[in-house]
Amino acid sequence: MSTSPPITLDDVQAAAHRLHGVAHRTPVLRSRHLDALTGAELHLKAEMHQRTGSFKFRGAYTKLASLSAAERAGGVAAVSSGNHAQAVALAAALHECPATILMPEDAPASKLAATQGYGATVEPYDRYAEDREALFWSMTAERGLARVHPFDDPAIMAGQGTAALELLDDAGHLDVLVVCVGGGGLISGCATVAKARHPDLRVIGVEPEAGDDVRRSLAAGEPVTVPVPRTIADGQATPSPGPLTFAVISRLVDAVVTVTDDEIRAAMRVLFERLKLVAEPSGASALAAVLSGAAGDLRGLRVGVTLSGGNVDPERFGRVLAGGN
Secondary structure, three states: OOOOOOOOOHHHHHHHHOOOOOOOOEEEEOOOOHHHOOOOOEEEEEHHHHHHEEHHHHHHHHHHHHHOOOHHOOOOEEEOOOOOHHHHHHHHHHOOEEEEEEEOOOOOOOOHHHHHHHHOEEEOOOOOOHHHHHHHHHHHHHOOOOOOOOOOOOOHHHHHHHHHHHHHHOOOOOOEEEOOOOOOOHHHHHHHHHHHHOOOOEEEEEEEHHOHHHHHHHHHHHOOOOOOOOOOHHHHOOOOOOOOHHHHHHHOOEEEEEOOHHHHHHHHHHHHHOOOOOOOHHHHHHHHHHHHOOOOOOOOOEEEEEEEOOOOHHHHHHHHOOOOO
16 A cells, blocks of 8 residues: 655645636735734734635645546536535636536525536535535536545645645744644645645644544544534534545644634634634634634744635624624
């Protein structure tokens, strides 16, 4: 069995070349207020300013660019609660190929509308009663569609890693990198870059407390599956890491910690009040770990934090900050 890593720094750099002039180079933001709260020097990678409002566009475009013209002509498919759906829909439109997206019935209305607005066909499913992976593989096999997996794909992982490539170029050497974790595509790409550039850089993943499948998988030494999480962080409501992402996480990520929904709400609020940033719950989870102390004692350290997305409609944003879902 091969022990080669699924992706390398070269793969991420190749993805950056493909994305040049297509994806936005998102800003790295600073805040004296957050530095004072934590005692650390925080560098916030604002991926809510990426095309489609999240880091997901990086991986989706990289994946579609890696397909042959014949594969794209036959159509592509994805399964997603929203951000990956939007990213694949836009990437498909840019490549002029049809896209079909499986989305849960309770996906946020704004994400559904945006996905359809980019031209994709959306097919709903019940995330709590149906196996999304089985549905996805069955649909793509029957229709001959090219699969664009939300995280467990080397091209996706490499594309997401370009966020860390930019962060390290702009912020310089970091002591700690804190990254949100759903299926593991973002942290796999980011950890690959971080450890290749600075082997002593500590990489910390953050999951919602209600869905700690990656933390449990690390403890078990293999991917495990948990019930579909019920959390405000819908972008992180994955029941299990993928085999490829788990291979990278288990080798390169130093720790995976959890945050509560209330801690995520607090991070969303401070981003809105102090930095005038709208972060969706998943987009604020990494900062939540920093502010709550879940990421450990960061005083005196230079810390990179991924703000992974901002796709939340005004009504839900207000509802979540008020303590709802």
